[in-house]
Amino acid sequence: QDNAFGDKLPIIPRESHVEHGKVLYRLKIKARLRSLSAAAPVAGRSISITSNRTGDRVQLSPTSTDSNGAVIVTLEGRDKGARTLTVTDHDITAVPLDVTLSDAWYESTFLITAYNVCNETDFGWQMVTAPGLGDQHRNDFLNGASGVVMQGTGMALNGRYVRPTHVGTHWHLNAQGHPDHLEDPQAVTFAYSDGVLGAFGTVTENHSIAVDPTVIPPRARVNIDAVGERYADDRGSQIQGYHVDNFLGAGHAVVQTWTHGAINGTQRKVKYLGGT
Numbered sequence: 001q002d003n004a005f006g007d008k009l010p011i012i013p014r015e016s017h018v019e020h021g022k023v024l025y026r027l028k029i030k031a032r033l034r035s036l037s038a039a040a041p042v043a044g045r046s047i048s049i050t051s052n053r054t055g056d057r058v059q060l061s062p063t064s065t066d067s068n069g070a071v072i073v074t075l076e077g078r079d080k081g082a083r084t085l086t087v088t089d090h091d092i093t094a095v096p097l098d099v100t101l102s103d104a105w106y107e108s109t110f111l112i113t114a115y116n117v118c119n120e121t122d123f124g125w126q127m128v129t130a131p132g133l134g135d136q137h138r139n140d141f142l143n144g145a146s147g148v149v150m151q152g153t154g155m156a157l158n159g160r161y162v163r164p165t166h167v168g169t170h171w172h173l174n175a176q177g178h179p180d181h182l183e184d185p186q187a188v189t190f191a192y193s194d195g196v197l198g199a200f201g202t203v204t205e206n207h208s209i210a211v212d213p214t215v216i217p218p219r220a221r222v223n224i225d226a227v228g229e230r231y232a233d234d235r236g237s238q239i240q241g242y243h244v245d246n247f248l249g250a251g252h253a254v255v256q257t258w259t260h261g262a263i264n265g266t267q268r269k270v271k272y273l274g275g276t
Contacts, residue, residue: 001028001072005105005269012272014108014242021217022078023272025101029073029085033065033092041069047092049073053083077101080274102274106215109267111243112227114258115210115236117161117196118147118154119251132165132190142190143182145171150179153196155250161193196247198234205249210234212241221273226263229273244270 003011016024031049033042046064056077065071075085080101087094118141125140135158141147142162148154153163168187171179182188195202198210200218209222209230216222220232224244239245248254258264 001030003028003105004107009271010101010104011107012104014106017214018217019078021275022080023104023217025075025077025080025104027075027099027101029075029097029099031071031073033069033071036093041065041067043067043069045069047071048088049085050088051075051077051083051085053077053079055079056083058085075099104272106242106270106272108242110224110270112224112246112263112266112268113243114246114248114255114264116248116255117250118151119253120154120157122252123147128185130190131186131188133162133192137162139185140181143185143188145179145181148190149182149188153193156192161195162190163193163197165189165191198247200235201233203233203247205247205254207231208233208247210236210239210245210247212239212243215242216244216272217275220275223271223273225268225270227268 002008010025010027012023013026031047033045033047034040035042042065044064047060049058049060051058056075059074061072061074077083082098082100085097085099120138120141123138123141123144125138127136128139128142129136130142137156141154143149148162149164149167153161156162166189169182169184172181172183174180198208207230209232211232213235216232218232221229222232223229227246230244230246234247236245248258
């Protein structure tokens with residue numbers, strides 16, 4: 001049967017959750033029962049249908065055929081790949097139906113947002129030497145309230161990523177009670193990094209998203225309408241339910257480009273493409 005998206009792919013029900021790294025596939029199939037002798041629909045007949053995958057569930061709605069001999073068979077399963085549905089009634093002749101579950105639409109749309117890390121080119125304080133780093137870097141990039149310590153990672157002028165490895169001080173608060181810089185920068189140790197580390201792997205611009213892992217499995221691949229293919233490499237405390245957060249890269253410029261695209265804050269359909 002065609003789904004709400006106009007094709008015959010399974011859907012991932014909005015009420016379902018990821019279990020053991022697997023989504024729940026739901027596929028509806030229309031079956032029709034006819035009498036071989038009378039060449040007419042058989043109404044009011046229950047049918048027994050099973051899957052050769054032990055974890056699958058097969059349900060009929062209604063529980064018996066309607067006046068046209070039709071019944072909707074709903075297949076649910078979490079295992080990706082092929083399976084065979086078989087009619088087990090001894091007096092019904094039916095060819096086994098082979099079904100493959102792979103790509104699927106999420107029944108719910110997703111809120112689309114984005115995040116980035118800081119870029120030293122956007123800062124302007126004096127250059128300083130920091131514990132753990134060989135090169136000098138701008139003080140506000142390392143120790144300011146919008147810098148590396150607050151964001152977790154930043155892109156330095158030398159093209160390398162910087163992250164804090166130890167923070168032994170606290171934030172100085174401005175007149176409004178908001179943090180503006182670290183009280184003792186020498187109490188912070190930094191290290192260079194080859195990339196930005198997400199919860200499930202290294203995150204890459206225009207490739208990685210942060211997800212709720214109860215909705216999209218870690219490291220899974222999805223296709224987001226008007227955005228493209230993305231990988232679930234990260235998670236965030238604010239990313240809950242049907243919400244994906246695109247990683248844009250480093251700096252203010254990437255955020256401006258993203259916001260001009262009129263995608264941020266919209267609801268978009270998402271297709272699940274499986275694990276990596």
